[in-house]
Every structure is written in C-alpha cells, then in structure tokens.
Amino acid sequence: MLKIENLHARIEDIDEGEILKGLDLEVQPGEVHAVMGPNGSGKSTLAYILAGRDGYEVTEGSVRFEGEDVLEMEPEERAAAGLFLAFQYPIEIPGVANMYFLRTALNAVLRARGEPEIDAAGFMRRLREQAEIVGIRSDLLKRDVNAGFSGGEKKRNEILQMAVLQPKLAVLDETDSGLDIDALRTVADGVNRLRSPERGIVVITHYQRLLEYIVPDHVHVLVGGRIVRSGDKTLAQELESKGYSELMAELGIAVPADALEATA
Amino acid sequence: MPVRRIEPAADYGRLFDEVKGRLAGDPRRREASFARFRELGFPNQRAEAWKYTSLKSLAENAPPAPAPVEVTLADLEPYLLTGDVKRLVFVNGFMAPELSDIEGLPAGLTVASFDERVTHEGALLADADAERSLTALNAAMAHGGAVVEVADGTDVSPTLQLVFVQAGDAGGMANPRNVVRVGAGAKLTMAETWVALGVAGVTNVVNDFDVAEAGELTVDKLQFGRGRATLIGRSAMRVAQEGRLAQTTVTAGGGLVRNETFARLEGPKADLDLNGAYMPVKGEHVDTSIRIEHRAPDCPSNQFYKGILAPGGHGVFAGKIFVDQVAQRTNAYQQNDNLMLARDAEIDTKPELEIYADDVKCSHGATVGELDDVGLFYLRSRGIDKETAQAILTFAFAGEVIERLAHEDSRHQARRALLARLAGGEKLAELV
Ligand SMILES: Nc1ncnc2c1ncn2[C@@H]1O[C@H](COP(=O)(O)OP(=O)(O)O)[C@@H](O)[C@H]1O
Ligand SMILES: [Mg+2]
Numbered sequence: 293m294l295k296i297e298n299l300h301a302r303i304e305d306i307d308e309g310e311i312l313k314g315l316d317l318e319v320q321p322g323e324v325h326a327v328m329g330p331n332g333s334g335k336s337t338l339a340y341i342l343a344g345r346d347g348y349e350v351t352e353g354s355v356r357f358e359g360e361d362v363l364e365m366e367p368e369e370r371a372a373a374g375l376f377l378a379f380q381y382p383i384e385i386p387g388v389a390n391m392y393f394l395r396t397a398l399n400a401v402l403r404a405r406g407e408p409e410i411d412a413a414g415f416m417r418r419l420r421e422q423a424e425i426v427g428i429r430s431d432l433l434k435r436d437v438n439a440g441f442s443g444g445e446k447k448r449n450e451i452l453q454m455a456v457l458q459p460k461l462a463v464l465d466e467t468d469s470g471l472d473i474d475a476l477r478t479v480a481d482g483v484n485r486l487r488s489p490e491r492g493i494v495v496i497t498h499y500q501r502l503l504e505y506i507v508p509d510h511v512h513v514l515v516g517g518r519i520v521r522s523g524d525k526t527l528a529q530e531l532e533s534k535g536y537s538e539l540m541a542e543l544g545i546a547v548p549a550d551a552l553e554a555t556a
Numbered sequence: 557m558p559v560r561r562i563e564p565a566a567d568y569g570r571l572f573d574e575v576k577g578r579l580a581g582d583p584r585r586r587e588a589s590f591a592r593f594r595e596l597g598f599p600n601q602r603a604e605a606w607k608y609t610s611l612k613s614l615a616e617n618a619p620p621a622p623a624p625v626e627v628t629l630a631d632l633e634p635y636l637l638t639g640d641v642k643r644l645v646f647v648n649g650f651m652a653p654e655l656s657d658i659e660g661l662p663a664g665l666t667v668a669s670f671d672e673r674v675t676h677e678g679a680l681l682a683d684a685d686a687e688r689s690l691t692a693l694n695a696a697m698a699h700g701g702a703v704v705e706v707a708d709g710t711d712v713s714p715t716l717q718l719v720f721v722q723a724g725d726a727g728g729m730a731n732p733r734n735v736v737r738v739g740a741g742a743k744l745t746m747a748e749t750w751v752a753l754g755v756a757g758v759t760n761v762v763n764d765f766d767v768a769e770a771g772e773l774t775v776d777k778l779q780f781g782r783g784r785a786t787l788i789g790r791s792a793m794r795v796a797q798e799g800r801l802a803q804t805t806v807t808a809g810g811g812l813v814r815n816e817t818f819a820r821l822e823g824p825k826a827d828l829d830l831n832g833a834y835m836p837v838k839g840e841h842v843d844t845s846i847r848i849e850h851r852a853p854d855c856p857s858n859q860f861y862k863g864i865l866a867p868g869g870h871g872v873f874a875g876k877i878f879v880d881q882v883a884q885r886t887n888a889y890q891q892n893d894n895l896m897l898a899r900d901a902e903i904d905t906k907p908e909l910e911i912y913a914d915d916v917k918c919s920h921g922a923t924v925g926e927l928d929d930v931g932l933f934y935l936r937s938r939g940i941d942k943e944t945a946q947a948i949l950t951f952a953f954a955g956e957v958i959e960r961l962a963h964e965d966s967r968h969q970a971r972r973a974l975l976a977r978l979a980g981g982e983k984l985a986e987l988v
Pocket of ligand 2: 335336337380465466
C-alpha cells in the first residue's frame with residue numbers, strides 16, 4: 293500500500309545537504325513495520341515528508357500510497373486518503389477544544405471520502421469508547437488541544453486521534469518516548485487494537501522497548517538517511533544488545549560519529 | 557508651531573442650525589460649545605493621538621442632520637440581548653420607545669433619556685475634556701443617549717442594554733451622550749451596542765462612567781458596523797476606592813471606528829479591566845486609544861487587546877499607562893497581540909508608560925504575527941482543509957477576549973460577527 297523508492301530529501305532554505313539519501317520502504321496491508329535509528333538519522337524527516345509538512349524538498353525518488361503520488365497531495369488530502377502521522381511532538385492549539393477538533397477532523401475525512409458525516413451523539417459514543425481504551429480522561433476532551441497536557445497525555449491524544457480517524461496507514465513517530473511503562477502499555481494496546489488485515493502501521497522508535505508490546509513483522513534500521521538493514525523482529529533485539537555502532541561496523545558501513553552519539 | 561487642526565467645513569454651521577431647534581437644555585451652552593468646536597477644529601495627523609487616523613474626510617464634508625428612520629425589532633433582533641434585560645434604543649440619536657423596554661426597573665436603578673434629563677440639569681453638558689473638539693461638537697449637538705444611576709448598595713440584576721442604531725443610507729450624524737453613575741457598593745452590568753444598518757452615517761458618542769467606592773460596573777461594548785459607517789467614541793471613566801470597572805469591546809465592522817478611553821483610578825485599590833478584539837477587513841479602520849491614569853496607590857489595571865487584521869484592514873492601538881507619584885504599588889498590565897492575515901493588512905501599535913512612582917509593577921507588550929505554520933499543518937494533517945484550519949486558528953486567537961464578555965448573548969453575537977468576516981467562517985457555524 294505504501295511504496296517509497298530511492299527517496300532523497302533536504303531541508304529547504306538550509307545549505308546542509310540531504311537528510312534522506314536514497315530511502316526505500318514498502319508496506320503491505322496488515323503489516324507492522326518498525327523503523328529504528330539513532331537521533332538525527334532522519335526518522336522524523338521521513339514522517340513529516342509522508343504527512344506533507346512544508347519546508348522539505350524531495351530531490352529524488354517517489355512515494356506512492358495505493359498507487360497515488362503522495363508527494364503531489366496536500367496534507368488534508370493525504371489524511372482523507374487514509375494516511376495518519378502521530379507526531380513526535382504534538383502541537384498545542386490554544387482556543388480549540390479537543391473534542392471539536394476531533395469531530396471536525398473526522399467529518400472532514402468522511403466528507404472527503406464521500407461518506408456521510410457523523411452526528412454529534414454518534415461521535416460522542418465513538419469518542420468516549422476510544423478515549424477509555426487509550427486512557428484519556430474525559431476532561432482532556434473538553435480542554436484545548438494538547439494545551440497544558442503532560443507529555444504522556446499528548447501521546448495518548450495522538451493515539452486517540454488515530455483511533456477516531458481509523459486511517460489505512462498510521463505512522464507513529466516515537467510515540468513511546470517519554471512514556472512510563474503503564475502509559476506505554478496503554479498506547480501499545482491502542483495500536484494493537486487497530487491492527488487489521490487492511491491496515492498498515494509504521495512504528496518509528498529509538499528503543500526496542502515498544503516493540504515488546506507492538507510486535508513488528510519487519511524491522512528496518514535507518515542510519516544517515518538510508519535503511520541500512522532490514523529483518524524480522526529479532527533484528528530489534530540484536531540491535532538492542534549490540535548497539536548501533538557495532539551493527540554498523542559489522543555491516544562495514546562508515547557512519548560519522550555524530551550520527552551515533554545518542555545511542556550508546 | 558505646526559498646525560494641528562483641520563478647519564471644519566462651513567457646512568458644520570448649517571448642520572448646527574438645522575439641529576439646534578430640537579436640542580434640549582440651555583441653548584446658550586449649545587452655542588458656546590459649538591463656538592468652542594469651531595475654534596478647536598478637527599485634529600489632524602500631526603496631533604500625536606491621531607497620527608494613524610485621518611479625520612480629513614469628516615472635517616471637509618459635514619454629514620447631514622440625522623433624521624428618524626423606521627426600524628423594527630426584527631431588524632435589531634440579531635443584536636439584542638435576551639433574558640433578564642432592560643433596553644433603551646436610539647435610532648440616529650432619536651429615542652425609539654417602541655423598540656425600548658424600561659418598564660418595571662428594579663428599585664435603585666434609574667434610567668432616563670439624556671434629552672429629558674439635560675432640560676433640568678444643564679451641567680450634564682459640561683465639558684470634561686475642554687480641549688477635545690469632538691467632545692465640544694458632541695456637547696453642541698448632544699441628542700439621545702441615557703442617564704443611568706444606580707443607588708448606593710444596589711445590586712442590579714437585569715443587564716441594561718443601550719443600543720445605538722445608525723439607520724438609512726442618508727449618512728446623518730448622531731451625537732449621543734451617556735452618563736452612568738454606579739453608587740457606592742452598587743453593581744451594574746450593561747451592554748453598549750452600536751449597529752449600523754445603513755452603510756453610511758456618523759455616530760460621535762461621549763460616555764461618562766463613574767464608579768463610586770466599592771461599586772462595580774461591567775460593560776460589554778459591541779460594535780457592528782458596515783460600509784463607510786463611522787463611529788467615534790470617547791469614554792471617560794472614573795473609579796473610586798475599591799471600585800471596579802470591567803469593559804470588553806468587540807469591533808466587527810465600520811469604515812472608521814475610533815474607541816477612546818480615558819480612565820482614572822482615583823482611590824486606593826480601584827480596579828480597571830479593559831479588553832478588546834477588533835477585526836478590520838478591507839477598507840476598514842479601527843483605532844483604539846487608551847489612557848489610564850493611576851492616581852492612587854494599590855490599583856490594578858489591565859489592558860488586553862487582540863487584533864485580527866484581514867486583507868486590506870487597518871488597525872491602530874495606542875495604550876498609555878500613566879502612574880502618578882502617589883500611586884505606589886500600582887500593578888498595570890498591557891498586552892496587544894495582532895494577527896496579520898495578509899501582507900496588505902496594517903497595524904500600528906504603540907504601548908507607552910509614564911511612571912512617576914518608584915514601587916510599581918508595570919508591563920506592556922505588543923506582538924504582530926501570522927498564523928502558526930505548525931499549528932496549521934497539524935490541523936491539516938488530520939484532514940481539515942487549509943481554509944477551515946486557518947479560520948479555526950484565527951477564531952481561536954480572538955476567543956480569549958470574547959470569553960470575557962459578560963453576557964452569553966454578547967459572546968454569541970461577537971462570535972457570529974467575527975466568523976462572518978472570516979474566509980471559511982461559515983464552516984465553523986457550530987462554534988457560535
Ligand atoms: N527544520 C530543520 N532545520 C535544520 N535541520 C534539521 C531540521 N529538521 C531536521 N534537521 C536535521 O536533519 C537531521 C534528521 O533529523 P530528524 O529527521 O529529526 O531525525 P530523527 O527524527 O531521526 O531524530 C538532523 O541532523 C537534524 O538536525
Ligand atoms: Mg525524530
């Protein structure tokens with residue numbers, strides 16, 4: 293359903309060279325992929341490019357989702373097509389109630405797909421149910437989007453949005469970072485409930501920890517803007533025990549020291 | 557010395573001659589005020605307080621005399637407050653009894669038309685601001701407006717709404733004057749609503765608000781203009797010891813709107829709270845000009861204004877805090893935040909402090925920014941189209957001010973009016 297080929301990308305307006313340097317990734321319906329990599333390896337860049345954030349220039353390669361050229365689509369068109377990104381750093385939107393935001397988003401997506409909008413009561417049922425599952429207190433639904441939420445609450449709120457929007461392909465960017473073990477379980481549980489034969493999930497993470505709860509079908513190691521190795525779930529464990537530097541050494545890949553600094 | 561005045565057109569004499577026959581009160585006072593006005597002339601843009609706002613067109617073209625125009629309750633319905641409300645309506649300065657409702661006022665609350673009261677009480681025309689030509693013009697032609705008094709210790713339950721309607725496209729000039737006196741320990745909530753049903757016309761209003769010791773006055777000031785309709789208003793406010801005055805202004809329309817506030821905190825612990833939101837669209841000019849004087853110790857004052865500048869709109873904010881040397885432990889706060897929706901919008905914002913006491917806390921800040929890109933992307937990444945996302949964020953920006961309006965209907969009206977001015981606002985109708 294998702295096919296990324298030879299993706300090269302750089303930041304606009306900055307003379308820093310490419311961040312992604314020929315990335316390939318293919319996700320089929322029903323699969324869970326983990327993308328692991330040290331800080332600064334380009335994980336969030338990949339996530340933002342998939343979601344359509346401004347400020348990145350794709351210099352080479354392509355991204356197709358169900359055959360469509362994703363890079364030509366507006367962010368809202370991508371959402372309507374069924375793409376979802378759980379942000380590493382969710383955004384606070386003061387003055388906009390979480391509940392209103394969720395319903396507006398859901399109805400926008402339904403409308404774009406030519407499906408009937410959901411009425412207020414139906415929405416409330418769906419929302420309450422999902423909020424319970426991801427462990428979001430009901431007062432957080434009435435508050436402004438992410439405003440004054442703790443780190444964990446923000447992450448749960450991302451999963452809640454995903455659960456409400458029911459995307460075809462979800463990309464979770466370090467949804468595990470900053471979560472205690474209970475929150476991690478709840479979040480993983482929320483993700484696992486969404487696993488289905490029609491849905492693809494890409495879990496971006498720094499540590500192997502989350503993958504004990506969301507067991508991936510495929511694991512990819514992203515270093516220096518490229519996927520340097522792919523494998524099954526055992527790769528995550530191997531990576532955890534060896535660390536990125538040893539793995540890279542084995543692969544005979546020269547990696548600048550600063551690309552690995554945060555992984556020891 | 558530079559010339560700071562514009563000679564009023566000769567037609568102002570004609571205007572005065574035309575209206576003076578129906579003015580209440582002492583004709584000699586009226587003549588004297590008119591002479592004073594001619595002498596002062598209109599301020600030009602060399603006067604610091606008028607640097608960004610031009611009265612040239614008003615000075616050179618005297619508006620016609622106002623005439624009563626038939627207006628129905630249905631015309632006004634979107635602007636009226638409901639529930640426990642007493643109401644006085646003026647159309648082009650003429651009181652409209654059939655649109656008003658001041659039957660059965662509670663004990664301790666007196667509401668009279670200005671014209672009725674000025675007949676016996678000439679002093680109501682006295683000029684507090686002897687140097688201000690627009691006040692002199694108002695004093696010369698004052699017609700319409702209310703005199704409101706709340707007796708000591710009275711907690712008035714109905715909200716009092718004063719509605720000033722500019723109707724018809726003939727473009728007449730109304731000069732209403734309001735006097736509100738809240739007695740010691742008394743409490744009043746009121747709304748001052750300006751509605752332009754026609755696309756032209758000028759309202760030049762002068763307000764005098766007085767809050768006695770431990771009294772409390774809350775004002776929702778709602779301004780719904782259109783076309784070239786012009787509103788120039790001056791509110792003088794005095795707050796005595798431990799008194800409190802809170803006003804929230806929302807300006808949604810008007811070719812030229814100028815809101816002047818001149819407030820004095822006269823006794824210890826007097827409290828003043830001024831909030832405002834303005835959203836000029838193409839061809840509109842909204843100018844907020846505030847001077848707060850701290851004349852006693854331990855007084856808090858607060859100014860919180862937000863501007864949304866739509867394409868082609870022009871906003872001006874000038875707020876000055878003056879702290880007298882006796883006003884120790886003053887706590888004065890001023891914030892003016894502006895959101896530019898287009899490059900061809902304009903905002904001139906100028907906060908100013910003048911402090912003569914040494915133990916004070918004063919802060920002021922002004923910001924001019926655009927919609928947050930990251931916030932926009934976040935909303936769009938959830939499927940919300942760009943225009944709606946922009947409207948949501950813009951609307952949210954004004955929300956903090958709108959929430960400070962006292963009456964629920966005021967908040968609804970303000971939201972509806974702002975959404976009506978926003979591209980994509982119709983999609984947010986449920987937020988009203
Ligand atoms: N907006 C930006 N401006 C400048 N450099 C950036 C920006 N975004 C990312 N980078 C750089 O690109 C590299 C990859 O960043 P990122 O994709 O956030 O990595 P990861 O999510 O894997 O930690 C880093 O070196 C980072 O400093
Ligand atoms: Mg990242």
